[in-house]
Amino acid sequence: MSNSTMTTTTTTTMGKIIWPPDSVRGMRDLNRDLFRRIVRIPFVVTDINNIDTVGQLLRPYFLKINQFKPIQEYESSSSNEKRKIFLNPDHSELFESLISDLIEHQFLCRLTKTTEEFIGHEEIELKYEHFNHLTIFRSIFDHNNESSDNSNPDFSLSGFSTIGHIIHLNLRENLLPYKKLIGQVLLDKIKGCRLVVNKIDIIDTKYRNFAMETLASDDDPSVTTVVDTTECNVRFRFDFADVYWNPRLSHERTLILKKLNREIDHVYDVFAGVGPFAVTAAKLRKCQCLANDLNPASYRWLKENVQLNKVEHLVRCFNQDGREFIRNQVKEDLIKQIQSFDGKAEDSDQLWKLASENLGHTISSDNIEELHEVRKVAPNKLMYRLSFRIDKNILYGRTFNNDSDD
Template sequence: MRFSIVRTILSSSSLFRHRQFDFDVKRFPHRFSNVQHLFSISKLSTMTNSNPLPTATTTKNKLIWPPDSVRGMRELDRDLFRRPVKIPFIVTDIDNLTEVVQKLRPYFLKLQQFKPIQSYQPQSEPEQQSSNLKQIFLNPDHFTEFESIIKNLENDKLLSRLTDDEEYLGHKELELRYENFNHLVIFRSIFNHLESNDQNQDYSLSGFSQIGHIIHLNLRDHMLPYKKLIGQVLLDKINGCRLVVNKIDIIDNKYRNFQMEILAQIDDNNQTTIVDTIENNVRFRFDFANVYWNPRLGIERSLIMKKLNPKIDFVYDVFAGVGPFAVSAARLRKCQCLANDLNPESYRWLQENVCLNKVEHLVKCFNQDGRQFIRESLKEDLIRQIESFDGSDFNRQYHVIMNLPAMAIEFLDEFNGLLSSIRLNQNYKIPFLRIHCYCFLKSNTVDDCKSLWQLASKNLGHPILENDIEELHEVRKVAPNKIMYRLSFRIGKNILYGQNDDDDDDNGNEQSKIDSKSSCRNGIE
């Protein structure tokens, strides 16, 4: 039997193709923006400078780039980013603007707080007289690329002469400032000396996430000397940001929160860590300092939503946090949910988010240990569903979500014999449970994937059959040698009754037998 790691979702009820999304830094005026910004110094694209115009020396040998004086800066000095540069421009009549823009747009001078197209007033005309001419500023680092295009525009008589001796290309001296550069360029220009001095070290920033008005960093040790600078630049450059924090320890406590330090913040006595954010059109509110929230799991949560049959499925969220799975399932798929979390703060905000999204009639909240929740609340509700089953909604599925990657797999033994108390009643139609268990692996080799299957079987206390494994899905890379996975599999009445395979030939119910023939077992061949 051969194992492979997959990033594509296939299920018996739907086909969903997992795609990666690249996020550009954008400005969102909405206060509930939830945008994950990922950046890497080493991946920032470089541009070729072939402009013959004179320029001050820069490491990248480019005109549109901060000067070398900012290299290695540890305290932000915005004045050091000032730099005079001669910028080429052309002039065209407003009637020809559309055609000219179509051909020259890739070469526009693109800077923050700068408009590449501006009104143009010839020196020979009075300032008070209106002009139909437009001035287009071009990036001097791409001079050789647009030079021929300008020649063609001249021949087509689409440009206006700047002088009597047939000059169509002019130059204007501008002063580049800190306000003109985005955070990517600023970081690259400051940290460039680190990259060039040590080729064996990865000097890319680890990335950041934006949750409401808070930017959350997880800086590596070699970037800590620059942490205040990094925080201030992000505060200046990312729209909607009012607070920048850095994680200073690992998540190793039972409540899954972490200590953090403030790197930069807007001067405001009312500054708070309570945030409002939107994910997949569902609103959430919570205190980021006291609960666990990871916006990088947004795509994964949307994949789980795709697996739910609207209005008929049940969801049991064992480690619910503030409700990203359970509240979304109720809000988006109209599923009934039981949501639990041990952290009293998470439980408080879970209740808040249930009310915020008006799904009180669909979600019941619990503040219990995961084991207690499974053996009491989940069991009680599942037995009630079994006893009240009238034959309708035959396609109903029962999903158990266990998003506690560090130890969720250790809770699987609670399902072995969970329904042993009703084992003697032969009239019950016992459904199978769909378990979505998250866990960490230190690499993504075939042997590790096989060991994950074996580890789940060991903790369950019962072998998980090949036909019952639906998917082994790589969620994300947490660290260079640490990967988060989701193992989705089914358990039927043999396991729920605590029976051995020899006790009953039916490992599940009739529906389980039918589905096992057609289920898609992604990652397992």
């Protein structure tokens, strides 16, 4: 990379005031002290009675950094309570005209009685704690970016997956020299993160898991790769190092789940993993499920998640090769389900009882003329025609003595 290119990139980035100092560029070992920087921040003062109006108008230009309140109390000798609003100096060209309007309409206070100043400045020290992970990564990696729009994919950090307390990365080769720094920054900045790992190999094992390395971790020795997480408000527990879990597939699973009819659909999950589809189908859609996975670790956690969600009566778990599972368990269950929905009527006594209950009078077997299946409304919902002779009890809606023809 030429020096001229580096100079151009530096100038573009350093045009921002609320930004880490140039000394962090290219950093590979995290040094939090190098993020310190003294900056001059503009502020305005308003009476507390006007804070809602002024705040709403100036909100897009607030100084928004971590661990800093843009609205603070203002020390004043006046008896009226006032508030100080800090603004982002990188947006000064945008809020200058707005401030002029606020001054004209007397929504802002003069800083002192002896001057006409309405905009003050205060020096604050920006620190590592004030920057989020995206700002930190851009400030470090942008020195490699040959395009002024920061769009070089080789040095941009792709998205990461969060699984319980674990952040899972799949770093490009160009970012591997920064991997320990990346892990530590994410550990510092992402709430709930206690372990950061990076995939170091493709998924080509028999059990669909992959090798990974630890980039950063809490000092607590109790932190392991066993995680507790939720998907669709269903709880799951598993060892992330031993099973396959991809939270980015949750949307696809949800689309299929919405299509399930709890009354008639049965789920056969050939590669169930730890149960994100089968357990959720049982928990939320009340479907009967056969769930299988070849990986013994996945099978173990699958059974635990079935118990965890109390769906043992709906999910049967198997630890077989997928082909054998289809040839045996799926085949047998399909035959069973087909036979149970083959259109044969329920026993006559049950149908007569149902018809009698709806009529409010007993239909005797002697009066039955015909019981005929009309059609299938659904695979497990049949329509019947029951033809019977109407006796006096049914016709007049009351009981008659057998000796009377009245």
